[in-house]
Amino acid sequence: MRKIIERILTINRLILGFVVIIFPASLSFIQGCSEAKDDDIYTSTGKLADPAELSAGLSTVFTASNKAFDTPADWATGDLYQRFLSGDKLYDDPRVTSNGLGPVYVGYACGSCHINAGRTLPTLFSSGGSGNYGFSSFLTFLRSKNGQELRNYGRVLHDQAVYGYRPEGKLRAEYTEQEFQFDDGEKYALITPHYQVTNWYADSIKPEDLILSIRIPLRHVGLGLMMALDRNELQQLASKSYPEYNISGKLNWITERGIYQIGLSGHKAEHADLTVELGFSSDMGVTSDRYPDEVCKGQEQDPGQHPIEISTKDMADVDFYLQSLGVPARRNVNRADVQKGEILFSRAKCNLCHVSTLHTGSNPPVLIDGKTKMWQLTGQTIHPYSDFLLHDMGNELGDAYPQGKATGNEWRTTPLWGIGLQETVNGHTHFLHDGRARNFTEAIMWHGGEGDASRKIFKSMSQEERAALLEFLKSL
């Protein structure tokens, strides 16, 4: 079946190229064709896929196992599959000191914090802060309140270190719990985090002088399709507003590699690429051509001269791996409660930001090697359940940490595709940027600001309606 899909892609690519040259105004037609193409996709069991199942067009994969986020799209065959495997191995294999780990770091492999390309249970909850096993599976962004650079520290707190070095500090997380109730009287609770940095290796910074933003790992679902998104469609979404619900999203614009462009990846859409190079450098302490200096350069623990520890070619393989990952198909799409939940999702206006259907454009994403073009990702109708825009989520979720055009209260709409499988893949249901929501219900009830209208509607629903909406989320 893979070979057949490869042939479809080749034909699609040829026709797409032809159309783009001959009929520049006919992109919507191409999208229409890709929808028709979706109708012909078969599951791994040989059944014709239900269109409602298809999360990501030809990149949809039909598995609900622990590998649901870590399965290559069907088009990754032959040499492409070999490159996928190469990137997967580089992603998962622990870095050791001889190939660049440290001296200070956050995780020892991409896969330490993203097991199965997902979201490793943050040590915030298993260890009450920084972990003990060589990774913490969250990032602590630091900045001083007065805007001055923090001497001896960088953008991120490196709370792990190789033997002979000291972690820059350790994060301690404590939570207070408060009980609330829905309009029908059923109770629910929310936990509010309280963060503190302890064990500073150098200057101790007073909590009142410091802004901390804690971010748990994002699931690496659909990253290639995200990079291939039709930017015009995103700009159209950004031009819309729903004043009756106080909803008005905006794009983040950032400068990456000297180019001012739309940011897409990261909790605040603060990056225009998939941060492979940044991840190796900042998260693991592995130097590269783009980031040749250790992250602790100029600080008390600067180890001095060192070679480049990972090549751009290897990192491009990781980039390829990420962009080739499939998106799990939806499950139980014909179940009555799931279908009812989808209607309620719209009734609660969740769909205004968690937009169900988007399209990838005609321009393929280019990997960080500057050469590889991901044609396979173009011309697809996809269902990410996100507008990839920034929305003000209120003071409840604000972190006072602006990035690009994103203010402290603004966050990128989380793509919901695959979210129903997080528990199977990673064993937990912590959501939101710092994982404070312990389940879907809590995540919804944390929505403030532009999400407040939806929160109120959900709060007013009956228990049965809320349950149906949650079943819909589990089907994603």
Next chain:
Amino acid sequence: MKQKLLCSALLCSLIFITAGCGKNDSPDGDSPIDDYDYTEILADYVDKTVISTYAEMKDQSVLLNEAVETFKENPTQANLNACCDQWGKTRSPWEKSEAFLFGPAEYKGLDPLLDSWPLDESQLNQVLAGNQALTAVYVREGLGAVLRGFHTIEYLLFKNGQYKNVAEVTPRQIDYLTAVTTVLRDDCITLWVLWQGESGLNAREKEIIEELEITAGKGFGYEFKNAGNAGSRYAAQKDAIDQLIQGCIDITDEVGNSKIAGPYTSKNVLTVESQYSWNSLSDFKDNIRSIENSLYGGSDPAKRGTGLALLIKEKNPSLEAEIAQNIQLAIAAIGDIPEPFRNNLNADVKITSAMASLTALGKSLEKVKALLG
């Protein structure tokens, strides 16, 4: 008009190209099995394969730690040899568990804690050259995942495929061995408890689990067996069965495309797992046995229960026979690679033959997905 024609042409092409790809993956034209009651298969898989394998590993890890304690008290060559033997006896059930690395092994990070590879030799040697007291608490809380587990112990016990000479083992290395085998024992007990639940523990196991603040309730095994019922993350029994099959496919892929193909392609002996003890090929064969145990109803061939293979045989006898044959062929082909693997990365014919046998096994296992629907 041109657009319309082009679109029609494209659609025709797509329909033509894709029309045949639907049922091709379904072996022998069997229709998928709907609404099958997998209760017995899931129960025997959990009890007779998974928990049984982890129980064996746990018991062996206790003996390993005791052997190291004995060696520490009386550091003779015989006692060191006993540690090396016991490492192998503990290692084998771990490798036989790799067809079910999902669940607690992943959720709680126990896979990397037990079996992180490659080993950070450079950092490990720095730890050994340092003066930090090497206690179990320090190994558990002060060192990362890459400085504990099977390969750290292997590095301390073996050299060039041989048991180390007792004269080579320093008192500090013995301290590290003691600490790291204690932590390994605790991790093995933890993994077993997380699957089987908190009941049925002896006093020492209970004490260790309490010290580590592990809570397991009825265990992940209970949840797996009760797939489709309230409280299980598996919405349907079939989801759990799919996970069982996926686990088998994953380890087939891992052995063929990573454990063997990685070093073979790079010709880098340092990437060969279990290279200090030259146990690599035994590891790989045990990995394939974990598939056999998973599908055939238990880790003990004399006490096997209802395995998924029985259902496969009922629905498609030739597929079951193909799987059974490909498992044995894969084990044999791996066994045909000259020992030690690390010194024979140029054995092209044998290695590519083993990789091909694993590819064939993987394809057979993929057919099970189509058979079960």
